[in-house]
Amino acid sequence: MDLLRFATAGSVDDGKSTLIGRLLFDSKAIFTDQLESVERTSQQRGDEYTDLSLLTDGLRAEREQGITIDVAYRYFATPRRKFIIADTPGHIQYTRNMVTGASTADLAIVLVDARKGMVEQSRRHAFIVSLLRVPHLVLAVNKMDLVDWSQEVFESIEHEFSSFAAKLDVPDLTVVPISALHGDNIVSRSPNMPWYEGPSLLHHLEHVHIASDRNLVDVRFPVQYVIRPQSLQRTDYRAYAGQVAGGVLKAGDEVMVLPSGFTTRIASIDTADGPVGEAFAPMSVTIRLEDEIDISRGDMICRPHNQPAVAQDIDAMVCWMAETPLVPGQKLALKHTTRSARALVKELQYRLDVNSLHRDDTATQLGLNDIGRVRLRTTVPLLADEYRRNRLTGGFILIDEATNRTVGAGMITSAS
Amino acid sequence: MTIHEYQLSQLDYLEAEAVHVFREVAAELERPVLLFSGGKDSIVMLRLAEKAFWPAPMPFPVMHVDTGHNFPEVLEFRDRRVAELGVNLVVASVPDAIERGLVAEEPNGSRNRIQTPVLLEAVEKHRFTALFGGARRDEEKARAKERVFSFRDDFGQWDPKNQRPELWNLYNGRIHLGESIRVFPLSNWTELDVWHYIQREEIAVPSIYYAHDREVFERDGMLFADNEFCRPREGEPTFVAKVRYRTVGDASLTAAVRSDADTVEKVIEEIAATRLTERGATRGDDRVSEAAMEDRKKEGYF
Structure with missing residues (x-):
């Protein structure tokens, strides 16, 4: 079922x-x-x-x-x-x-x-x-x-x-x-x-x-948590846990780790029930790699010839969810896959009238429940796809740094 | 190979989601703890937490808010499981808190409500920032609206009108000092999903979940065990019936249901056919008012 x-x-x-x-x-x-x-x-x-x-x-x-x-x-x-x-x-x-x-x-x-x-x-x-x-x-x-x-x-x-x-x-x-x-x-x-x-x-x-419906083409594995048992039986075990966001991963596949760009191969895909032959979205698995590379939470495992953008300039449709409006110049915390960054609102390109679909490019802010196109600059690169290509690597949330409230949802239209 | 193979079963989907939630909390919040009652939901949570970090041990302790009104089978089970997993157990004791004067026994003898200050005191003492709970949205209508990451202010209170939106698989675990997050990895599971998972994973649960003979009496249309916490009043004759427990809570408040289901398979069959919710059938504590659960949660309840 x-x-x-x-x-x-x-x-x-x-x-x-x-x-x-x-x-x-x-x-x-x-x-x-x-x-x-x-x-x-x-x-x-x-x-x-x-x-x-x-x-x-x-x-x-x-x-x-x-x-x-x-x-x-x-x-x-x-x-x-x-x-x-x-x-x-x-x-x-x-x-x-x-x-x-x-x-x-x-x-x-x-x-x-x-x-x-x-x-x-x-x-x-x-x-x-x-x-x-x-x-x-x-x-x-x-x-x-x-x-x-x-x-x-x-x-x-x-x-x-x-x-x-x-x-x-x-x-x-x-x-x-x-x-x-x-x-x-x-x-x-x-x-x-x-x-x-x-x-x-x-x-x-x-x-x-x-x-x-799920993206089975573009391999995307955001590293969520590094597993390193501090036990005598497994001193050398080091693996990367996460939920597959796209594509199909198999043991033996050549993979690239972003943002470092190092390539290696998948040694095995582990679960508590034993290794599995392949993993796809939305499976939560643990990946062991053949080479020792410095990898941490927020990194992304993909294929050498199919990579997401490594980008700090992000264009996105944003739905604003807070009473205090979004305005250009504002700084926000941003969470995308397992990566956190800070983002500066560089520009509000237009606000969309969600009833008529009319684009108002004279808008100066997004109020509660408004949807508009926004350009952001992030402090660290996001490893991102267009939202239309992958909902999990193309979506992000915006967080008010003072109140910690989730204030916006973004869908990436382009990243460079 | 057909594309059809790339579809998870409902149990695999729910497991993957819960594992993701456990890892997210361990990665983002400093001092998580898993609330363990000995009930089936928290037993399933323990298994999921074990799986999420395998082969490493789960990176947080387990806490039991002990009302003192326990089924002995459940306490035995708790101690055995905790020893197997090699995790630390923190016990926050309600009887101890009564003795210290932190809380006072309620007139009806129920310790359901007075658990909350005991829980909050332990959270403060151990500086826990994230508490995993086994609550499911299908249990109760206030819970149907609660987030997976449920923010609590520095008084441990839930504000239903002021919840953080949750989109995709992105959870916001940011808090200030003194605040905390209640985390519900089983949010999307139903009672039947829990039992199907217990069956598939061959998970042991306390024996009182299976049909057995017990001395009971009837009150408010529910069957209560005659035990040291719950004595029949005048006009409540006791009799022996074949019963099992659908939920395990405070032994003074939790009722049994008539049942012949003495195996997992039979329990699943029984639940699939039942016309009563588990809380409606067995929990005196939820019957106080339409919004009993919402009110208790606002005070900082589980």
């Missing part, structure tokens, strides 16, 4: 909580005591029906105000797959939460209400999915029951969304007409929409092919 991580974007109005409640309920991931507790709360508040959003909105403030303020993680499994849902709120003031949820997602579900069709919010959600390079996008056209299961309505939304998504470079789009409330096209195909020939939503989630 493998694992699929997906993010959902939308608000209670789009039926997102109902959809998640339905998926959890139909896969028996909601338990009697959870349901009873939700029913009790709903009743106490005087709701007319059991509000399934109470299942995911766990914090006191959320339950009191009836809103989702943070990413909630939910889990369910079918006999084919385990699923991790990153449930993110849909409104514009929560853009950073959606960015966070999308960063680890294999797939994203964007919901629209069939009666309303595409709205500003749907465009924003699709844009964030493409910005974060989520490999698969599902547009769930919900509330089909309220438009008399109309093929025409569905096709017009599908058409409008597809032409918008084409501009965004979305690799794989699937559009499904559903009724989350009644369960149509959720687990099995709906008899109410015989004209729809695609898969049910759950069938798609179970079968979508994700193995080839």
Whole structure:
């Protein structure tokens, strides 16, 4: 059994909580005591029906105000797959939460209400999915029951969304007409929409092919931790632990270590369960090299003829996550793979209007939830790829050096 | 060779993620410690920590916040496992803290809440900066919103509205003096994942997790063992039932469930079919209010 991580974007109005409640309920991931507790709360508040959003909105403030303020993680499994849902709120003031949820997602579900069709919010959600390079996008056209299961309505939304998504470079789009409330096209195909020939939503989630989404071409192994047992039996053992970020590594492969540029060969790929023949993302392994080279945390093992950029000038799309704005001239801490650096904001090239995709090149700062293109200069070189090529070696976070808070997420567009 | 081979199973994925988290903490934070309760989640954590640094020993000690309300099977298990791994064990004792006057026994006899000051005192004394905990997001709705690296201020408090965003596999472990990070490597595991892992890795867990005969009585619809920490009241007759524990906490508060599952395979079968969450079925401490866990976490609980 493998694992699929997906993010959902939308608000209670789009039926997102109902959809998640339905998926959890139909896969028996909601338990009697959870349901009873939700029913009790709903009743106490005087709701007319059991509000399934109470299942995911766990914090006191959320339950009191009836809103989702943070990413909630939910889990369910079918006999084919385990699923991790990153449930993110849909409104514009929560853009950073959606960015966070999308960063680890294999797939994203964007919901629209069939009666309303595409709205500003749907465009924003699709844009964030493409910005974060989520490999698969599902547009769930919900509330089909309220438009008399109309093929025409569905096709017009599908058409409008597809032409918008084409501009965004979305690799794989699937559009499904559903009724989350009644369960149509959720687990099995709906008899109410015989004209729809695609898969049910759950069938798609179970079968979508994700193995080839990871970068299996460019070998990238950020060194995380040096393992040197101080024991008498293993005096000479020295190895480099980390999580593979790209490519396939094999014992015997010629490799280069950056930033030093030394080359050597992989002696073995070790795990506590014994050596393995090859390693690929996202395996956590320990690599022994044939030659003794000075290597430490933050270095990168790659192939001599396929290296990341060794760069201090970084161009990136940045999503700003703090109340105090990002401004040129600012200095921040930066974490990229296992490497930490300080970064100077050299230039804000433009701020993007996430609804219209209009680029405002007169912008002087990025506020909370703003996305813009930024040029940074780092104190030490980053060993970086373009984010579109590799999400793990192309993404970084920005940290306020005074408060230590994570204040931004960056996706590298070019590094030199 | 097909591309299909380059796909990890769900257990391999979760293991790789947890190992990454352990190494990240060891690399970035100065004085980590692993909180060990003797429960199945912390037992799985010990295995993962062992794997993360193999063949070197894990580079941090283990701490047990001892409520004094222990199942004897669990204490025996703790001591045996710690000796096998050759790691240091720090015990923060609640009975000792009561004697010293740091905390006072609560009227209902529960030591759940008064563990928190004891934990925080030990953190301060040993200057621990990172505490590994076995909490999972599927356990409880406040936990569903907590980060893998969960920042605590210098009072050990969690502020749910003020959490650091976590993107990709990048964790922010930066802290000022006196602050700390609670780290939850099992965040994305479910109860079933834990048991599948116990099965695959052939990990020993205390015998009370498997079905056995025990003298119990019923209270609030739950079955409690008749032991020195938890005596039946009037009108609570005791009887012998075949039970097992789904969670292991304070022996005065943790209930057993009726079960015939005396092997790992049967436990997995039972959990896959159950319609109650593990905490809902067995934990008196979570029943106080809708936000009981959130409130305790804000005070600095695990």
